Amino acid sequence: MNEVTSDQVGTYIARFINILVDYSPKLISAFLILFIGLYAIRLINRLIRRIMVKRNLDPTLTKFLADILLWALRILLFVTFISKLGIETSSFVAILGAMGLAVGLSLQGSLSNFAGGMLIIVFKPFKVGDTIEAQGVIATVEEIQIFVTKMITGTNQTVFVPNGALSNGTIINYSMQAERKADLTFSVSYDSDIKKAKDILLEVLLSNPKVLKNPAPEVFVKNLSASSVDFAVRPWAAKADFGSVVSDTLENCKVALDAAGISVQPFTLQK
Template sequence: MNLNPEQVGKYVTRFTNIFIDYSPKLISAFIVLFVGLYAIKLINRIIRKIMEKRNLDPTLTKFLADILLWALRILLFVTFISNLGIETSSFVAILGAMGLAIGLSLQGSLSNFAGGMLIIVFKPFKVGDTIEAQGVIATVLEIQIFVTKMITANNQTVFVPNGALSNGNIINYSMQGERRADLTFAVSYDSDIKKAKEILLDVLVQNPKVLKKPAPEVFVKNLSASSVDFAVRPWAKNADYGSVFTETLENCKAALDQAGIAVQPYTIQK
């Protein structure tokens, strides 16, 4: 293919003229883009500090800051393409149509977004709480726009969709600050029932992690076919619950063995 030098020169001249005419818009658009990104980061940081100084809930602070961040980014993008000379009215119409199509295809995501809003507003739990929901028992690390991030006792990270979380049952183990351990010890009918009860109650009283108020309880809860079943119920602070549960099991078994009272296998009565 033979190129005509004169024709090539015309194309180069036309391209150069277009570039020169368009370069101010291009330069101004990118200036707006870079300044805008820096301004958004600065505004987001300032808003976070203001909300933190007003002692707003950390979860609410992060949630609102994330929404503001994305809103400002969308506004900056529209301003950027406007400075490039692209007609924004038609673009906004296209963006609206795309938003409708995306919204219809992402109904689950919108449900999760709405669920996140409900969690933030009604606060069934907050960051740091231990909850049971959707078949998971874990501590809440972060409430994001679409999911809640949690960590289990064996250090596994779990992401639960906010839609399912807000519409399901939630057990919050941290909200009240105190928690009761419900244990059962079964002893034989040949045992001294009063003595066994005194031993079990003494174990609870001697444990410094067991709260005095509400007072710990020990009582006969069931007379099964082969044993007398005692309910052992110590109260503890949330932070001490795990150790109180395991120490009560161990110490009660050891105390009953020392007193010569045989512990029977406990079976749940149906």
């Protein structure tokens, strides 16, 4: 076995020192670029966030855009860093592209949710605090995330709906309009005085201070069914009062009709 002599060790050490001396400017400059770049990226990210907050952009959109900018600058800094070290970046970029394609194919559902989140954030079919109906769920929006929307139901259950399905489906926003109209149906027997029943139902609506006078509430014969005369009862209310107006209308109309001796058929409906 060949033994390594002291002269050979000295030669190797001399070569290593020469390489280190020759390479040290690149190494020092590369790490200077890295540390200065990381500091500059933090400053830029903070500045961008402040600008977007001052312009009253949606908080979810602000966070998302700031995060995208942060990672884009970090990737650019990393490519610059390895390029300064003398590493060929073209092959590295090709590897990143291949990895991105593979990840994209394996995460098609996640990318669909990501795109859906972008559409929701940009076009704003609803916002945090709105009550919506979508994907078979009626709930209040608590947080719009990039991949899912977090909602709280009336029974205090937390529901996460994928943004892809949410953005491609039908959304009913109950909070977008300042006023809402209830569409109730009261059915009375054919033996009842129709004119009297109509006047009673209308008086109940007009006597409720939470029912808006403009638009005016409506009461009219909706249908003559096989066993009853159906009245459409349609009060308008501010969205904050809508639930109580519906409840009060159902209760007060039933009480008023009973007091007048008008028989209410068991087909009262709510939409």
